[in-house]
Amino acid sequence: MLEYIISKYNFWVYVILMMIGLYAMMGKRNLVKKLIGMNIFQTSIILFFVSIGVKKGGATVPILEGLGHGHEHHLINVAHYLNPLPHVLMLTAIVVSIATTGVALATLILIYRRYRSLEEDEIMLIRREETTLRETR
Protein backbone atom coordinates (compact mmCIF):
# COMPACT_ATOMS: atom_id res chain seq x y z
CA MET A 1 0.00 0.00 0.00
CA LEU A 2 2.72 2.44 1.07
CA GLU A 3 4.73 1.46 -1.95
CA TYR A 4 1.71 2.12 -4.13
CA ILE A 5 1.39 5.62 -2.69
CA ILE A 6 5.10 6.41 -2.94
CA SER A 7 5.44 5.13 -6.49
CA LYS A 8 2.84 7.64 -7.68
CA TYR A 9 3.56 10.42 -5.21
CA ASN A 10 3.32 13.16 -7.83
CA PHE A 11 -0.34 12.34 -8.41
CA TRP A 12 -1.02 12.29 -4.67
CA VAL A 13 0.61 15.70 -4.25
CA TYR A 14 -1.49 17.11 -7.09
CA VAL A 15 -4.71 15.74 -5.59
CA ILE A 16 -3.85 17.10 -2.13
CA LEU A 17 -2.99 20.53 -3.54
CA MET A 18 -6.20 20.54 -5.52
CA MET A 19 -8.24 19.74 -2.42
CA ILE A 20 -6.47 22.54 -0.49
CA GLY A 21 -7.38 24.91 -3.29
CA LEU A 22 -11.01 23.78 -3.42
CA TYR A 23 -11.27 24.06 0.37
CA ALA A 24 -9.92 27.62 0.29
CA MET A 25 -12.32 28.61 -2.49
CA MET A 26 -15.37 27.24 -0.69
CA GLY A 27 -14.49 27.46 2.99
CA LYS A 28 -12.71 30.80 3.34
CA ARG A 29 -14.76 33.95 3.83
CA ASN A 30 -12.09 36.39 2.68
CA LEU A 31 -12.19 37.08 -1.05
CA VAL A 32 -8.37 37.34 -1.36
CA LYS A 33 -8.01 33.94 0.31
CA LYS A 34 -10.55 32.55 -2.15
CA LEU A 35 -8.44 33.94 -4.98
CA ILE A 36 -5.30 32.34 -3.52
CA GLY A 37 -7.23 29.08 -3.29
CA MET A 38 -8.07 29.38 -6.98
CA ASN A 39 -4.40 29.89 -7.73
CA ILE A 40 -3.41 26.79 -5.76
CA PHE A 41 -6.08 24.86 -7.66
CA GLN A 42 -4.66 25.95 -11.02
CA THR A 43 -1.08 25.33 -9.92
CA SER A 44 -1.92 21.77 -8.89
CA ILE A 45 -3.04 21.05 -12.46
CA ILE A 46 0.20 22.56 -13.79
CA LEU A 47 2.11 20.21 -11.46
CA PHE A 48 0.08 17.28 -12.75
CA PHE A 49 0.85 18.08 -16.38
CA VAL A 50 4.52 18.76 -15.81
CA SER A 51 4.98 15.56 -13.83
CA ILE A 52 3.55 13.35 -16.58
CA GLY A 53 6.32 14.52 -18.92
CA VAL A 54 9.10 13.44 -16.57
CA LYS A 55 11.24 10.40 -17.23
CA LYS A 56 13.82 8.96 -14.84
CA GLY A 57 17.23 7.57 -15.72
CA GLY A 58 19.17 10.38 -17.35
CA ALA A 59 16.62 11.38 -19.94
CA THR A 60 17.17 14.78 -21.47
CA VAL A 61 15.70 17.20 -23.99
CA PRO A 62 15.11 15.70 -27.44
CA ILE A 63 18.04 16.37 -29.73
CA LEU A 64 18.25 15.49 -33.37
CA GLU A 65 21.54 13.81 -34.11
CA GLY A 66 22.09 15.38 -37.47
CA LEU A 67 24.76 13.94 -39.70
CA GLY A 68 25.04 16.87 -42.02
CA HIS A 69 23.81 17.19 -45.59
CA GLY A 70 22.40 14.31 -47.48
CA HIS A 71 21.96 12.08 -44.44
CA GLU A 72 18.69 11.44 -42.71
CA HIS A 73 18.13 12.96 -39.32
CA HIS A 74 17.25 10.37 -36.74
CA LEU A 75 16.17 10.68 -33.17
CA ILE A 76 18.06 9.21 -30.26
CA ASN A 77 16.41 6.34 -28.40
CA VAL A 78 12.91 7.15 -27.12
CA ALA A 79 13.84 6.22 -23.54
CA HIS A 80 16.51 8.89 -23.50
CA TYR A 81 14.49 12.02 -24.09
CA LEU A 82 11.66 13.77 -22.29
CA ASN A 83 8.34 14.63 -23.84
CA PRO A 84 8.40 18.43 -24.09
CA LEU A 85 4.74 18.82 -25.05
CA PRO A 86 3.17 18.87 -21.54
CA HIS A 87 5.66 21.55 -20.50
CA VAL A 88 4.88 23.65 -23.55
CA LEU A 89 1.16 23.27 -22.89
CA MET A 90 1.68 24.41 -19.33
CA LEU A 91 3.46 27.57 -20.46
CA THR A 92 0.15 28.53 -22.05
CA ALA A 93 -1.81 27.41 -19.01
CA ILE A 94 0.42 29.53 -16.76
CA VAL A 95 -0.28 32.57 -18.93
CA VAL A 96 -4.00 31.85 -18.70
CA SER A 97 -3.79 31.50 -14.93
CA ILE A 98 -1.87 34.79 -14.61
CA ALA A 99 -4.48 36.55 -16.74
CA THR A 100 -7.31 35.11 -14.64
CA THR A 101 -5.59 36.21 -11.44
CA GLY A 102 -5.11 39.69 -12.88
CA VAL A 103 -8.76 40.06 -13.83
CA ALA A 104 -9.84 38.70 -10.45
CA LEU A 105 -7.57 41.17 -8.61
CA ALA A 106 -9.02 44.01 -10.68
CA THR A 107 -12.56 43.03 -9.71
CA LEU A 108 -11.41 42.80 -6.08
CA ILE A 109 -10.29 46.44 -6.31
CA LEU A 110 -13.73 47.37 -7.65
CA ILE A 111 -15.41 45.42 -4.84
CA TYR A 112 -13.23 47.08 -2.22
CA ARG A 113 -13.96 50.57 -3.57
CA ARG A 114 -17.66 49.85 -3.43
CA TYR A 115 -18.00 48.12 -0.04
CA ARG A 116 -14.76 49.09 1.74
CA SER A 117 -14.31 45.47 2.72
CA LEU A 118 -13.18 42.16 1.29
CA GLU A 119 -14.87 39.92 3.87
CA GLU A 120 -17.76 38.07 2.27
CA ASP A 121 -19.91 38.24 5.43
CA GLU A 122 -19.58 42.01 5.72
CA ILE A 123 -20.33 42.55 2.02
CA MET A 124 -23.42 40.37 2.27
CA LEU A 125 -24.53 42.32 5.33
CA ILE A 126 -24.11 45.65 3.51
CA ARG A 127 -26.00 44.32 0.48
CA ARG A 128 -28.86 43.04 2.63
CA GLU A 129 -29.16 46.36 4.44
CA GLU A 130 -29.22 48.20 1.13
CA THR A 131 -31.99 46.02 -0.29
CA THR A 132 -34.15 46.48 2.81
CA LEU A 133 -33.53 50.24 2.62
CA ARG A 134 -34.59 50.27 -1.04
CA GLU A 135 -37.72 48.26 -0.33
CA THR A 136 -38.86 50.38 2.59
CA ARG A 137 -38.41 53.58 0.61
Added chain:
Amino acid sequence: MTDQLPALIIVIPLLGAFLTPLIGWHYKNLCHTWAVAVLIIPFYGATGILWQVVTTGPFSYRLGNWAPPWGIEYALDHLNALMLVIISAIGLLAAINAKQGVSNRLAGKEPQFYTLLLLQIVGLMGIVITGDLFNLFVFLEISSLSGYGLIAHGEDGAPLATFNYIMIGTVGACFYLLGVGYLYIATGSLNIADLAAMLPALYHSKVILVAFAFFTVGVAIKMGLFPLHIWMPDAYTTAPNPVSTLIAPLMTKVAAYILIRIMFTLFQPDFAITVIPVATILGWMSVIAILAGGLKALAQTDIKRMVTYIMVAEVGYIVMGVSVMNRMGLTGAILHILNDACMVFSLFLIIGAIAHRGHGRNIYHLNNLHKKMPLTMAAFTITALSMCGIPPACGFFSKWYLILGTIKAHQWIFAATLLTSSLINAVLFFRIIEQAYLLPISNSEHGLGQSHEEVITANEAPPSMLIPIIIMAATIILLGPLSGKIITAVIQHAVPVIF
Protein backbone atom coordinates in the same frame (compact mmCIF):
# COMPACT_ATOMS: atom_id res chain seq x y z
CA MET B 1 -7.96 33.55 -50.45
CA THR B 2 -11.06 31.44 -49.93
CA ASP B 3 -8.82 28.46 -49.09
CA GLN B 4 -7.54 30.38 -46.09
CA LEU B 5 -10.99 31.39 -44.79
CA PRO B 6 -10.93 29.11 -41.69
CA ALA B 7 -7.78 30.84 -40.44
CA LEU B 8 -8.84 34.31 -41.52
CA ILE B 9 -12.14 34.34 -39.64
CA ILE B 10 -10.15 33.84 -36.43
CA VAL B 11 -7.15 36.03 -37.26
CA ILE B 12 -8.97 39.09 -38.59
CA PRO B 13 -11.12 39.75 -35.48
CA LEU B 14 -8.03 39.04 -33.33
CA LEU B 15 -5.94 41.64 -35.19
CA GLY B 16 -8.97 43.92 -35.17
CA ALA B 17 -9.12 43.63 -31.38
CA PHE B 18 -5.47 44.68 -31.09
CA LEU B 19 -5.96 47.65 -33.41
CA THR B 20 -9.09 48.91 -31.62
CA PRO B 21 -7.21 50.67 -28.77
CA LEU B 22 -4.95 52.35 -31.33
CA ILE B 23 -7.94 53.65 -33.26
CA GLY B 24 -9.77 54.59 -30.08
CA TRP B 25 -6.75 56.52 -28.82
CA HIS B 26 -7.79 59.59 -30.81
CA TYR B 27 -11.14 58.76 -32.36
CA LYS B 28 -13.33 57.13 -29.73
CA ASN B 29 -16.40 57.38 -31.96
CA LEU B 30 -14.76 55.36 -34.72
CA CYS B 31 -14.48 52.24 -32.55
CA HIS B 32 -18.07 51.15 -33.18
CA THR B 33 -17.77 51.47 -36.95
CA TRP B 34 -14.41 49.67 -36.83
CA ALA B 35 -15.77 46.76 -34.78
CA VAL B 36 -18.76 46.34 -37.08
CA ALA B 37 -16.54 46.52 -40.16
CA VAL B 38 -14.17 43.90 -38.73
CA LEU B 39 -17.03 41.58 -37.80
CA ILE B 40 -18.49 41.56 -41.31
CA ILE B 41 -15.52 39.47 -42.49
CA PRO B 42 -16.08 36.51 -40.09
CA PHE B 43 -19.76 36.53 -41.01
CA TYR B 44 -18.91 36.43 -44.69
CA GLY B 45 -16.30 33.73 -44.04
CA ALA B 46 -18.62 31.61 -41.89
CA THR B 47 -21.39 31.61 -44.49
CA GLY B 48 -18.79 30.71 -47.11
CA ILE B 49 -17.57 27.81 -44.98
CA LEU B 50 -21.12 26.61 -44.35
CA TRP B 51 -21.80 26.71 -48.09
CA GLN B 52 -18.61 24.77 -48.80
CA VAL B 53 -19.45 22.16 -46.15
CA VAL B 54 -23.00 21.74 -47.45
CA THR B 55 -21.92 21.39 -51.07
CA THR B 56 -18.67 19.43 -50.82
CA GLY B 57 -18.72 17.88 -47.34
CA PRO B 58 -16.50 18.28 -44.25
CA PHE B 59 -12.92 19.43 -44.72
CA SER B 60 -9.98 20.29 -42.53
CA TYR B 61 -7.57 23.21 -42.53
CA ARG B 62 -3.97 22.65 -41.47
CA LEU B 63 -2.40 25.60 -39.70
CA GLY B 64 1.08 26.20 -41.15
CA ASN B 65 0.54 23.08 -43.28
CA TRP B 66 1.57 20.72 -40.46
CA ALA B 67 -0.14 17.33 -40.66
CA PRO B 68 -2.86 16.82 -38.00
CA PRO B 69 -1.52 14.65 -35.15
CA TRP B 70 1.41 17.07 -34.69
CA GLY B 71 0.11 20.33 -36.07
CA ILE B 72 -3.10 22.04 -35.09
CA GLU B 73 -6.01 21.32 -37.34
CA TYR B 74 -9.23 23.25 -37.89
CA ALA B 75 -11.74 20.49 -38.56
CA LEU B 76 -14.89 21.78 -40.23
CA ASP B 77 -18.04 19.72 -40.44
CA HIS B 78 -21.75 20.52 -40.53
CA LEU B 79 -22.14 21.16 -36.79
CA ASN B 80 -19.08 23.44 -36.71
CA ALA B 81 -20.09 25.44 -39.72
CA LEU B 82 -23.62 26.00 -38.40
CA MET B 83 -22.26 27.19 -35.04
CA LEU B 84 -19.82 29.54 -36.81
CA VAL B 85 -22.66 31.18 -38.71
CA ILE B 86 -24.73 31.55 -35.52
CA ILE B 87 -21.83 33.11 -33.58
CA SER B 88 -20.67 35.47 -36.30
CA ALA B 89 -24.21 36.63 -37.16
CA ILE B 90 -25.17 37.26 -33.54
CA GLY B 91 -21.79 38.87 -32.89
CA LEU B 92 -22.27 41.26 -35.81
CA LEU B 93 -25.81 42.22 -34.79
CA ALA B 94 -24.78 42.61 -31.15
CA ALA B 95 -21.96 44.94 -32.18
CA ILE B 96 -24.37 47.06 -34.23
CA ASN B 97 -26.80 47.12 -31.32
CA ALA B 98 -24.12 48.05 -28.79
CA LYS B 99 -23.63 51.62 -30.08
CA GLN B 100 -26.26 53.44 -28.01
CA GLY B 101 -25.95 51.27 -24.93
CA VAL B 102 -22.19 51.83 -24.79
CA SER B 103 -22.33 55.58 -25.31
CA ASN B 104 -24.95 55.75 -22.53
CA ARG B 105 -23.50 53.58 -19.81
CA LEU B 106 -19.84 53.17 -20.73
CA ALA B 107 -19.09 56.59 -22.21
CA GLY B 108 -15.34 57.07 -22.67
CA LYS B 109 -14.66 53.34 -22.44
CA GLU B 110 -15.49 52.55 -26.07
CA PRO B 111 -12.00 51.24 -27.03
CA GLN B 112 -11.91 48.85 -24.07
CA PHE B 113 -15.44 47.65 -24.72
CA TYR B 114 -14.99 46.93 -28.41
CA THR B 115 -11.60 45.29 -27.86
CA LEU B 116 -13.12 42.87 -25.38
CA LEU B 117 -16.15 42.33 -27.63
CA LEU B 118 -13.95 41.34 -30.55
CA LEU B 119 -11.84 39.07 -28.32
CA GLN B 120 -15.01 37.44 -27.00
CA ILE B 121 -16.08 36.58 -30.53
CA VAL B 122 -12.58 35.33 -31.40
CA GLY B 123 -12.74 33.01 -28.39
CA LEU B 124 -16.16 31.64 -29.21
CA MET B 125 -15.36 31.11 -32.89
CA GLY B 126 -12.08 29.45 -31.94
CA ILE B 127 -13.77 27.01 -29.57
CA VAL B 128 -16.08 25.93 -32.33
CA ILE B 129 -13.63 25.74 -35.22
CA THR B 130 -10.65 24.01 -33.63
CA GLY B 131 -9.98 20.29 -33.85
CA ASP B 132 -7.50 20.20 -30.99
CA LEU B 133 -8.46 19.71 -27.34
CA PHE B 134 -5.84 21.99 -25.81
CA ASN B 135 -6.49 24.70 -28.37
CA LEU B 136 -10.12 24.50 -27.34
CA PHE B 137 -9.10 25.14 -23.73
CA VAL B 138 -7.11 28.23 -24.72
CA PHE B 139 -9.99 29.65 -26.73
CA LEU B 140 -12.38 28.80 -23.89
CA GLU B 141 -10.25 30.91 -21.57
CA ILE B 142 -9.97 33.75 -24.10
CA SER B 143 -13.73 33.96 -24.30
CA SER B 144 -14.17 33.56 -20.54
CA LEU B 145 -11.58 36.22 -19.66
CA SER B 146 -13.01 38.78 -22.05
CA GLY B 147 -16.45 37.87 -20.70
CA TYR B 148 -15.30 38.58 -17.12
CA GLY B 149 -13.93 41.93 -18.24
CA LEU B 150 -17.15 42.86 -20.01
CA ILE B 151 -19.49 41.80 -17.21
CA ALA B 152 -17.52 43.68 -14.54
CA HIS B 153 -18.44 46.98 -16.25
CA GLY B 154 -22.06 46.53 -15.24
CA GLU B 155 -24.35 48.09 -12.69
CA ASP B 156 -24.02 47.93 -8.91
CA GLY B 157 -23.11 44.42 -7.78
CA ALA B 158 -21.50 43.46 -11.09
CA PRO B 159 -17.95 43.17 -9.69
CA LEU B 160 -19.13 40.76 -7.01
CA ALA B 161 -21.05 38.68 -9.56
CA THR B 162 -17.97 38.74 -11.81
CA PHE B 163 -15.75 37.53 -8.97
CA ASN B 164 -18.06 34.58 -8.32
CA TYR B 165 -18.17 33.88 -12.05
CA ILE B 166 -14.35 33.92 -12.22
CA MET B 167 -14.10 31.44 -9.34
CA ILE B 168 -16.67 29.00 -10.71
CA GLY B 169 -15.72 29.47 -14.35
CA THR B 170 -12.05 28.79 -13.60
CA VAL B 171 -12.94 25.58 -11.80
CA GLY B 172 -14.94 24.54 -14.86
CA ALA B 173 -12.08 25.29 -17.25
CA CYS B 174 -9.58 23.55 -14.94
CA PHE B 175 -11.73 20.41 -14.85
CA TYR B 176 -11.79 20.47 -18.62
CA LEU B 177 -7.99 20.84 -18.67
CA LEU B 178 -7.64 17.87 -16.30
CA GLY B 179 -9.79 15.81 -18.66
CA VAL B 180 -7.44 16.74 -21.50
CA GLY B 181 -4.46 15.70 -19.34
CA TYR B 182 -5.95 12.29 -18.56
CA LEU B 183 -6.64 11.61 -22.22
CA TYR B 184 -3.10 12.73 -23.03
CA ILE B 185 -1.64 10.26 -20.50
CA ALA B 186 -3.64 7.43 -22.00
CA THR B 187 -3.08 8.17 -25.69
CA GLY B 188 -0.36 10.79 -26.19
CA SER B 189 -2.48 12.81 -28.56
CA LEU B 190 -4.55 16.00 -28.41
CA ASN B 191 -6.17 15.92 -31.82
CA ILE B 192 -9.89 15.13 -31.63
CA ALA B 193 -10.05 13.00 -34.78
CA ASP B 194 -6.86 11.17 -33.78
CA LEU B 195 -8.18 10.55 -30.26
CA ALA B 196 -11.55 9.37 -31.55
CA ALA B 197 -9.75 6.64 -33.50
CA MET B 198 -7.59 5.59 -30.54
CA LEU B 199 -10.10 5.72 -27.69
CA PRO B 200 -12.49 2.79 -28.41
CA ALA B 201 -9.76 0.30 -27.47
CA LEU B 202 -9.37 1.98 -24.08
CA TYR B 203 -13.03 2.47 -23.10
CA HIS B 204 -12.83 0.36 -19.96
CA SER B 205 -9.68 2.01 -18.65
CA LYS B 206 -10.33 4.00 -15.49
CA VAL B 207 -8.29 6.93 -16.83
CA ILE B 208 -10.75 7.39 -19.69
CA LEU B 209 -13.74 7.18 -17.35
CA VAL B 210 -12.26 9.87 -15.09
CA ALA B 211 -11.41 12.04 -18.09
CA PHE B 212 -14.98 11.80 -19.35
CA ALA B 213 -16.34 12.70 -15.92
CA PHE B 214 -14.05 15.75 -15.70
CA PHE B 215 -15.08 16.87 -19.19
CA THR B 216 -18.76 16.57 -18.39
CA VAL B 217 -18.58 18.47 -15.10
CA GLY B 218 -16.34 21.18 -16.53
CA VAL B 219 -18.56 21.78 -19.53
CA ALA B 220 -21.72 21.61 -17.40
CA ILE B 221 -20.33 24.46 -15.26
CA LYS B 222 -19.62 26.58 -18.33
CA MET B 223 -23.05 25.74 -19.71
CA GLY B 224 -24.93 26.54 -16.50
CA LEU B 225 -26.65 23.18 -16.13
CA PHE B 226 -28.96 23.36 -13.16
CA PRO B 227 -27.09 22.75 -9.90
CA LEU B 228 -24.03 24.41 -11.44
CA HIS B 229 -25.89 27.46 -12.75
CA ILE B 230 -25.53 29.69 -9.69
CA TRP B 231 -23.09 32.10 -11.33
CA MET B 232 -25.34 32.70 -14.32
CA PRO B 233 -28.35 34.78 -13.16
CA ASP B 234 -26.21 37.28 -11.22
CA ALA B 235 -23.57 37.63 -13.90
CA TYR B 236 -25.98 38.11 -16.80
CA THR B 237 -28.41 40.33 -14.90
CA THR B 238 -25.84 42.80 -13.61
CA ALA B 239 -23.86 42.95 -16.87
CA PRO B 240 -24.41 46.05 -19.05
CA ASN B 241 -27.20 45.45 -21.59
CA PRO B 242 -24.97 45.33 -24.70
CA VAL B 243 -22.78 42.76 -22.92
CA SER B 244 -25.49 40.38 -21.82
CA THR B 245 -26.96 40.69 -25.31
CA LEU B 246 -23.71 39.35 -26.72
CA ILE B 247 -22.62 36.80 -24.11
CA ALA B 248 -25.85 35.29 -22.85
CA PRO B 249 -27.09 33.71 -26.10
CA LEU B 250 -23.65 32.50 -27.18
CA MET B 251 -21.64 31.26 -24.17
CA THR B 252 -24.14 28.61 -23.03
CA LYS B 253 -24.76 27.43 -26.58
CA VAL B 254 -21.04 27.09 -27.31
CA ALA B 255 -20.62 25.06 -24.11
CA ALA B 256 -23.49 22.84 -25.26
CA TYR B 257 -21.61 22.46 -28.54
CA ILE B 258 -18.52 21.27 -26.62
CA LEU B 259 -20.67 18.71 -24.80
CA ILE B 260 -22.09 17.38 -28.09
CA ARG B 261 -18.59 17.32 -29.60
CA ILE B 262 -17.17 15.35 -26.66
CA MET B 263 -20.06 12.91 -26.35
CA PHE B 264 -20.50 12.15 -30.04
CA THR B 265 -17.24 12.89 -31.84
CA LEU B 266 -14.50 12.35 -29.29
CA PHE B 267 -16.27 9.39 -27.69
CA GLN B 268 -18.62 7.04 -29.50
CA PRO B 269 -22.30 7.48 -28.55
CA ASP B 270 -22.52 4.02 -26.97
CA PHE B 271 -19.80 5.00 -24.46
CA ALA B 272 -22.31 7.26 -22.71
CA ILE B 273 -24.99 4.57 -22.77
CA THR B 274 -23.23 1.31 -21.99
CA VAL B 275 -19.93 2.13 -20.30
CA ILE B 276 -21.13 4.76 -17.85
CA PRO B 277 -24.80 5.80 -17.64
CA VAL B 278 -24.01 9.48 -18.14
CA ALA B 279 -26.90 9.89 -20.57
CA THR B 280 -29.39 8.89 -17.89
CA ILE B 281 -27.80 11.18 -15.32
CA LEU B 282 -27.77 14.13 -17.72
CA GLY B 283 -31.39 13.42 -18.66
CA TRP B 284 -32.63 13.59 -15.09
CA MET B 285 -30.48 16.64 -14.37
CA SER B 286 -32.08 18.35 -17.35
CA VAL B 287 -35.57 17.52 -16.01
CA ILE B 288 -34.65 19.28 -12.78
CA ALA B 289 -33.05 22.15 -14.71
CA ILE B 290 -36.14 22.73 -16.86
CA LEU B 291 -38.56 22.69 -13.92
CA ALA B 292 -36.36 24.65 -11.51
CA GLY B 293 -35.44 27.25 -14.15
CA GLY B 294 -39.09 27.76 -15.04
CA LEU B 295 -40.24 28.02 -11.43
CA LYS B 296 -37.43 30.42 -10.47
CA ALA B 297 -38.32 32.52 -13.52
CA LEU B 298 -41.94 32.70 -12.31
CA ALA B 299 -40.74 34.20 -9.04
CA GLN B 300 -38.93 37.13 -10.70
CA THR B 301 -40.29 40.61 -11.27
CA ASP B 302 -37.11 41.83 -12.97
CA ILE B 303 -37.55 40.98 -16.65
CA LYS B 304 -33.81 40.54 -17.31
CA ARG B 305 -33.38 38.18 -14.37
CA MET B 306 -36.45 36.30 -15.55
CA VAL B 307 -34.85 35.74 -18.95
CA THR B 308 -31.64 34.44 -17.35
CA TYR B 309 -33.66 31.86 -15.42
CA ILE B 310 -35.48 30.92 -18.62
CA MET B 311 -32.01 30.32 -20.08
CA VAL B 312 -31.34 27.81 -17.29
CA ALA B 313 -34.42 25.94 -18.49
CA GLU B 314 -33.39 26.24 -22.15
CA VAL B 315 -29.99 24.71 -21.38
CA GLY B 316 -31.97 21.85 -19.87
CA TYR B 317 -33.83 21.41 -23.19
CA ILE B 318 -30.59 21.05 -25.13
CA VAL B 319 -29.10 18.61 -22.61
CA MET B 320 -32.31 16.59 -22.64
CA GLY B 321 -32.13 16.32 -26.42
CA VAL B 322 -28.55 15.10 -26.11
CA SER B 323 -29.36 12.65 -23.33
CA VAL B 324 -32.14 10.71 -25.03
CA MET B 325 -29.55 9.32 -27.47
CA ASN B 326 -31.53 9.01 -30.66
CA ARG B 327 -31.67 10.80 -33.99
CA MET B 328 -34.80 12.82 -33.23
CA GLY B 329 -33.55 14.03 -29.87
CA LEU B 330 -30.14 15.13 -31.12
CA THR B 331 -31.71 16.83 -34.16
CA GLY B 332 -33.96 18.71 -31.75
CA ALA B 333 -31.01 19.64 -29.54
CA ILE B 334 -28.94 21.06 -32.42
CA LEU B 335 -31.95 22.85 -33.88
CA HIS B 336 -32.68 24.24 -30.42
CA ILE B 337 -29.12 25.58 -30.15
CA LEU B 338 -29.86 27.63 -33.29
CA ASN B 339 -33.40 28.64 -32.32
CA ASP B 340 -32.66 29.38 -28.70
CA ALA B 341 -29.63 31.51 -29.60
CA CYS B 342 -31.95 33.60 -31.81
CA MET B 343 -34.75 33.81 -29.25
CA VAL B 344 -32.58 34.68 -26.23
CA PHE B 345 -30.67 37.18 -28.35
CA SER B 346 -33.93 38.78 -29.44
CA LEU B 347 -35.18 38.96 -25.82
CA PHE B 348 -32.01 40.65 -24.60
CA LEU B 349 -32.09 43.10 -27.54
CA ILE B 350 -35.64 44.06 -26.57
CA ILE B 351 -34.74 44.41 -22.91
CA GLY B 352 -31.86 46.68 -23.95
CA ALA B 353 -34.19 48.82 -26.09
CA ILE B 354 -36.78 49.10 -23.30
CA ALA B 355 -34.08 50.05 -20.80
CA HIS B 356 -32.66 52.57 -23.29
CA ARG B 357 -35.99 54.41 -23.36
CA GLY B 358 -35.94 54.46 -19.56
CA HIS B 359 -38.83 52.10 -18.87
CA GLY B 360 -36.92 50.05 -16.34
CA ARG B 361 -36.95 46.28 -16.03
CA ASN B 362 -39.80 45.69 -13.61
CA ILE B 363 -42.56 43.69 -15.25
CA TYR B 364 -45.28 45.71 -13.55
CA HIS B 365 -44.00 49.02 -14.91
CA LEU B 366 -44.44 48.11 -18.57
CA ASN B 367 -48.04 49.28 -18.97
CA ASN B 368 -49.10 50.36 -22.43
CA LEU B 369 -45.69 49.76 -23.87
CA HIS B 370 -47.28 48.71 -27.15
CA LYS B 371 -48.20 52.33 -27.76
CA LYS B 372 -44.84 53.72 -26.73
CA MET B 373 -42.72 51.15 -28.57
CA PRO B 374 -45.02 49.37 -31.05
CA LEU B 375 -42.38 47.67 -33.20
CA THR B 376 -40.34 46.51 -30.22
CA MET B 377 -43.37 45.04 -28.53
CA ALA B 378 -44.48 43.36 -31.76
CA ALA B 379 -41.04 41.72 -31.95
CA PHE B 380 -41.37 40.79 -28.28
CA THR B 381 -44.72 39.13 -28.94
CA ILE B 382 -43.25 37.11 -31.80
CA THR B 383 -40.35 35.98 -29.61
CA ALA B 384 -42.72 35.15 -26.76
CA LEU B 385 -44.91 33.03 -29.05
CA SER B 386 -41.80 31.27 -30.27
CA MET B 387 -40.65 30.62 -26.69
CA CYS B 388 -44.02 29.08 -25.83
CA GLY B 389 -43.85 26.93 -28.97
CA ILE B 390 -46.61 28.31 -31.20
CA PRO B 391 -46.20 26.80 -34.70
CA PRO B 392 -45.23 29.43 -37.27
CA ALA B 393 -42.32 30.61 -35.10
CA CYS B 394 -39.14 28.56 -34.80
CA GLY B 395 -39.44 27.50 -31.13
CA PHE B 396 -42.18 25.02 -31.98
CA PHE B 397 -40.08 22.96 -34.35
CA SER B 398 -37.16 22.26 -32.06
CA LYS B 399 -39.54 21.38 -29.22
CA TRP B 400 -41.42 19.09 -31.60
CA TYR B 401 -38.25 17.16 -32.39
CA LEU B 402 -37.23 17.09 -28.72
CA ILE B 403 -40.60 15.66 -27.69
CA LEU B 404 -40.49 13.08 -30.52
CA GLY B 405 -37.03 12.10 -29.30
CA THR B 406 -38.17 11.61 -25.70
CA ILE B 407 -41.19 9.59 -26.87
CA LYS B 408 -38.98 7.42 -29.06
CA ALA B 409 -36.75 6.78 -26.03
CA HIS B 410 -39.87 5.91 -23.96
CA GLN B 411 -39.01 8.61 -21.44
CA TRP B 412 -42.53 9.77 -20.68
CA ILE B 413 -41.50 11.97 -17.76
CA PHE B 414 -39.09 13.85 -20.03
CA ALA B 415 -41.90 14.48 -22.53
CA ALA B 416 -44.23 15.64 -19.75
CA THR B 417 -41.52 17.99 -18.48
CA LEU B 418 -41.14 19.58 -21.91
CA LEU B 419 -44.90 20.15 -22.16
CA THR B 420 -45.08 21.56 -18.62
CA SER B 421 -42.22 23.89 -19.40
CA SER B 422 -44.08 25.25 -22.43
CA LEU B 423 -47.02 26.02 -20.17
CA ILE B 424 -44.73 27.78 -17.68
CA ASN B 425 -43.28 29.82 -20.55
CA ALA B 426 -46.77 30.77 -21.65
CA VAL B 427 -47.58 32.06 -18.16
CA LEU B 428 -44.27 33.93 -17.98
CA PHE B 429 -44.64 35.73 -21.29
CA PHE B 430 -48.35 36.38 -21.26
CA ARG B 431 -47.85 38.09 -17.90
CA ILE B 432 -45.70 40.67 -19.72
CA ILE B 433 -47.91 40.82 -22.82
CA GLU B 434 -50.91 41.48 -20.59
CA GLN B 435 -49.09 44.33 -18.87
CA ALA B 436 -47.98 45.84 -22.14
CA TYR B 437 -51.11 45.45 -24.24
CA LEU B 438 -54.19 44.87 -22.17
CA LEU B 439 -54.09 47.02 -19.05
CA PRO B 440 -56.17 50.20 -19.35
CA ILE B 441 -54.37 53.47 -18.76
CA SER B 442 -56.41 54.32 -15.66
CA ASN B 443 -55.03 51.20 -13.95
CA SER B 444 -51.44 52.19 -14.44
CA GLU B 445 -49.40 53.21 -11.45
CA HIS B 446 -47.62 55.90 -13.42
CA GLY B 447 -50.61 57.38 -15.24
CA LEU B 448 -51.55 59.97 -12.59
CA GLY B 449 -53.91 61.42 -15.18
CA GLN B 450 -51.63 64.30 -16.03
CA SER B 451 -50.74 63.98 -19.69
CA HIS B 452 -52.37 61.19 -21.65
CA GLU B 453 -51.07 62.53 -24.96
CA GLU B 454 -47.51 62.09 -23.80
CA VAL B 455 -48.17 58.53 -22.72
CA ILE B 456 -49.39 57.36 -26.09
CA THR B 457 -46.75 58.96 -28.32
CA ALA B 458 -44.59 56.32 -29.93
CA ASN B 459 -40.98 56.61 -28.86
CA GLU B 460 -39.00 53.81 -30.42
CA ALA B 461 -35.37 53.01 -29.72
CA PRO B 462 -32.82 54.50 -32.19
CA PRO B 463 -32.28 52.64 -35.50
CA SER B 464 -29.05 50.95 -34.40
CA MET B 465 -31.10 49.12 -31.76
CA LEU B 466 -34.36 48.76 -33.68
CA ILE B 467 -32.92 47.25 -36.86
CA PRO B 468 -31.33 44.22 -35.10
CA ILE B 469 -34.61 43.67 -33.24
CA ILE B 470 -36.60 43.63 -36.47
CA ILE B 471 -34.03 41.39 -38.18
CA MET B 472 -34.21 38.91 -35.30
CA ALA B 473 -38.02 38.92 -35.24
CA ALA B 474 -38.06 38.20 -38.97
CA THR B 475 -35.43 35.48 -38.49
CA ILE B 476 -37.49 33.83 -35.77
CA ILE B 477 -40.53 33.62 -38.06
CA LEU B 478 -38.47 32.53 -41.07
CA LEU B 479 -36.52 29.82 -39.23
CA GLY B 480 -39.78 27.99 -38.51
CA PRO B 481 -40.82 27.14 -42.09
CA LEU B 482 -37.16 26.77 -43.06
CA SER B 483 -36.32 24.30 -40.30
CA GLY B 484 -37.09 21.31 -42.54
CA LYS B 485 -34.54 22.59 -45.07
CA ILE B 486 -31.97 23.30 -42.34
CA ILE B 487 -32.35 19.77 -41.02
CA THR B 488 -31.96 18.05 -44.39
CA ALA B 489 -29.08 20.29 -45.50
CA VAL B 490 -27.08 20.62 -42.30
CA ILE B 491 -28.27 19.02 -39.08
CA GLN B 492 -28.89 15.45 -40.28
CA HIS B 493 -25.21 15.27 -41.30
CA ALA B 494 -24.16 16.45 -37.85
CA VAL B 495 -25.97 13.57 -36.12
CA PRO B 496 -23.76 10.45 -35.76
CA VAL B 497 -24.48 7.75 -38.32
CA ILE B 498 -25.15 5.08 -35.70
CA PHE B 499 -28.47 6.65 -34.66
